[in-house]
Amino acid sequence: MNFKNCFFLFTFLIKTMRFLHISDIHLGRKQVGNSGEFARKRYNDFFTAFEFMIDYAIINNLDAVIIAGDLFDKKEINPDTLSNTIMILNKIKEKNIPVLCIEGNHDNFQSDNIQDSWLIYLESLNLIKRPFYTYLDEIYNFTPIVIDNIHFWGIGYNGAF
DSSP, X not given: OOHHHHHXXXXXXXXXXXXXXXXXXXXXXXXXTOOSHHHHHHHHHHHHHHHHHHHHHHHTTOSEEEEESOSBSSSSOOHHHHHHHHHHHHHHHTTTOOEEEXXXXXXXXXXXXXXXXXXXXXXXXXXXXXXEEEXXXXXXXXXXXXXXXXXXXXXXXXXXX
């Protein structure tokens, strides 16, 4: 076997994964001190930008989208924010492109009540997948998301300390 054949065999065995990595989307962000049409346009800008990124992933048939925190601007979101988020995430779900998401400091839940996280709710709708960990008796247990034998490990925002 010559070098050329070895190189072909090697490149044949490598799986290429294409994904979009984004963070700090801050859906639901409202301008402080602003009201009226300007405030509404700025509020919608965040959804427009997020939808553009999701459309990009769909058009380019990416393997995954990774959201590394702060999908939402704050833990408490209004129904409009949730509805718009679900509508956009449903577009990529229909194309079977997984969205992996971890909590950021803006959409962080209280560590003693993980069920308060909106990301848990979106995960229950199969709109996102959350790589996560648990900490019990001074032991960390990580649960990755596996796509095509590639493991994605995630640690969401765990507080300033």
